[in-house]
Amino acid sequence: MPDYQTIKKELEGIAVEDNPALVRQKSRDFYWYSPILKAQLDNVTADLVVTPKNEEEVIRTLKVAFAHGVPVTPRGGGTGNYGQAMPLSGGIVLNLAAMNKIKEIHPGRVICEPGIIIAQLDKQTKAHSGQELRFHPSTAQMATVGGFIAGGSGGVGSITWGGLRDLGNILRLRVVTMEAEPRVLDLTGWDLQKVSHAYGTNGIITEIEMPLAPAYDWVDVLVGYDDFMAAVRFSDALAKCNGILVKEIAPIAAPIPHDYFTRHKPYIRKGQSVVVLMIAPHSMDAFLAFAAAHKGEVVFRSDTVESMKGIPHAYELAWNHTTLRALKVDPNFTYLQVQYPGPDHVAKVAKMVEIFGDEVPGHLEFIRFDGQIQCSGLPLVRYTSEERLEEIIRIHQDHGCPIFNPHRYTLEEGGMKRTDKVQLAFKHETDPRGLLNPGKMIAWENPDFDFDAGKNYLFPGLASVM
Numbered sequence: 001m002p003d004y005q006t007i008k009k010e011l012e013g014i015a016v017e018d019n020p021a022l023v024r025q026k027s028r029d030f031y032w033y034s035p036i037l038k039a040q041l042d043n044v045t046a047d048l049v050v051t052p053k054n055e056e057e058v059i060r061t062l063k064v065a066f067a068h069g070v071p072v073t074p075r076g077g078g079t080g081n082y083g084q085a086m087p088l089s090g091g092i093v094l095n096l097a098a099m100n101k102i103k104e105i106h107p108g109r110v111i112c113e114p115g116i117i118i119a120q121l122d123k124q125t126k127a128h129s130g131q132e133l134r135f136h137p138s139t140a141q142m143a144t145v146g147g148f149i150a151g152g153s154g155g156v157g158s159i160t161w162g163g164l165r166d167l168g169n170i171l172r173l174r175v176v177t178m179e180a181e182p183r184v185l186d187l188t189g190w191d192l193q194k195v196s197h198a199y200g201t202n203g204i205i206t207e208i209e210m211p212l213a214p215a216y217d218w219v220d221v222l223v224g225y226d227d228f229m230a231a232v233r234f235s236d237a238l239a240k241c242n243g244i245l246v247k248e249i250a251p252i253a254a255p256i257p258h259d260y261f262t263r264h265k266p267y268i269r270k271g272q273s274v275v276v277l278m279i280a281p282h283s284m285d286a287f288l289a290f291a292a293a294h295k296g297e298v299v300f301r302s303d304t305v306e307s308m309k310g311i312p313h314a315y316e317l318a319w320n321h322t323t324l325r326a327l328k329v330d331p332n333f334t335y336l337q338v339q340y341p342g343p344d345h346v347a348k349v350a351k352m353v354e355i356f357g358d359e360v361p362g363h364l365e366f367i368r369f370d371g372q373i374q375c376s377g378l379p380l381v382r383y384t385s386e387e388r389l390e391e392i393i394r395i396h397q398d399h400g401c402p403i404f405n406p407h408r409y410t411l412e413e414g415g416m417k418r419t420d421k422v423q424l425a426f427k428h429e430t431d432p433r434g435l436l437n438p439g440k441m442i443a444w445e446n447p448d449f450d451f452d453a454g455k456n457y458l459f460p461g462l463a464s465v466m
């Protein structure tokens with residue numbers, strides 16, 4: 001057992017918290033979205049929370065942790081929903097929230113610290129020079145830029161810009177290694193893929209350079225359809241329409257909009273499916289003409305509603321906020337993350353709707369993927385049992401719709417179900433003792449793990465807290 005009193009002494013001058021209730025609070029994320037992760041991770045907690053103010057304090061903390069063999073799990077806003085930021089082996093949670101400054105803003109790019117809240121960053125770049133991040137997760141009001149890069153994938157704006165995996169959507173990352181003498185590395189180009197979406201398992205991000213796009217006062221719009229597939233076809237046509245500038249297109253099936261979008265309920269009929277949209281103000285006339293031609297009923301516009309007081313942003317109805325809103329009303333829901341590869345993505349969605357009906361109410365996000373328009377989905381699932389959930393996953397896969405399983409805490413099982421050799425090789429260089437966010441990279445913990453054997457990975461360190 002590490003000597004935490006000595007560790008605290010060695011970290012003198014850096015903010016350290018050891019009150020068990022507060023440490024436990026900062027050891028959680030949105031893992032409870034999944035009934036499976038909830039059962040597995042409920043008792044996970046760290047021993048200390050360390051909150052560095054700058055890169056020098058990060059280096060000092062890692063040095064001390066390395067010397068004592070203590071695991072370190074970085075944390076941004078704690079909005080990840082697969083337990084990414086949860087310290088499976090205890091140790092230190094490294095809370096980056098105080099490293100929240102913007103350093104420089106230039107035409108087309110910003111340099112910032114990792115702990116800045118995304119909405120705060122957009123506010124400052126907009127005030128400075130009318131710019132904003134190309135895309136953000138729907139958690140922009142709570143999530144940090146560092147957490148998004150290390151744990152997220154894409155979001156509001158991905159219809160135009162694709163995702164974080166696309167070259168050019170992150171410009172540069174500065175990373176501190178977990179060694180006796182931590183090094184500071186600057187990564188650009190393909191090297192960025194070593195640490196982006198690596199859950200902080202192979203370096204702590206301390207500085208970020210991101211590209212910016214022109215900022216607009218995006219208009220929130222909801223378009224209603226009596227039939228979900230009509231809403232999907234409208235969304236697909238709009239996504240492919242060259243001239244109308246949109247930031248978000250998300251068709252969401254009945255009964256979700258009326259029953260779970262409580263603040264928008266007065267505008268939505270029972271049984272109505274809606275498309276959640278964000279449109280640039282100067283595109284509104286063209287958009288309204290387009291919607292009329294597609295027999296869409298515009299049921300809500302933020303630019304004409306009497307007051308937006310108490311009404312959430314449209315993007316907080318979309319992405320994983322759709323799931324959150326349903327869960328708040330009915331805790332028996334869970335969800336999946338599905339890809340519907342094009343060009344027949346609409347036909348694939350139609351097939352899944354036909355098979356599952358109301359057991360899996362539809363929710364799609366239209367995105368640009370490898371230069372083409374396609375959709376991914378975060379459908380809700382009326383949860384009955386783990387076996388049925390697995391069966392639903394299998395049926396999707398059998399119909400050519402891959403699942404990124406949100407009920408797994410490891411990088412591989414939540415992603416492509418294979419070793420990411422680039423991230424693994426980088427971990428050998430940057431974290432030789434395997435102290436960064438242990439348990440999240442199977443390839444490190446168990447190089448012989450057979451992804452095709454149909455078994456789920458259970459991190460041995462978790463057995464003691466389950």
Ligand code: FAD
Pocket residue numbers: 029030073074075076077078079080081084085096114136137138139142143144145146147148149150151152153154155156198199200201203204205206319320321324437
């Ligand atoms: P955290 O949850 O704190 O951390 C995420 C991961 O990054 C963890 O593994 C952590 O260890 C690591 N990490 C954090 N900071 C650093 C750092 N400085 N260096 C190295 N590693 C670090 N995701 C999307 O991609 N798009 C969405 O639209 C989206 N919508 C969501 C909606 C809801 C309601 C919820 C609950 C989640 C959603 N997510 C989405 C998932 C999550 O919110 C995003 O990935 C978010 O950007 C995470 O940011 P965070 O600051 O909360 O990170």
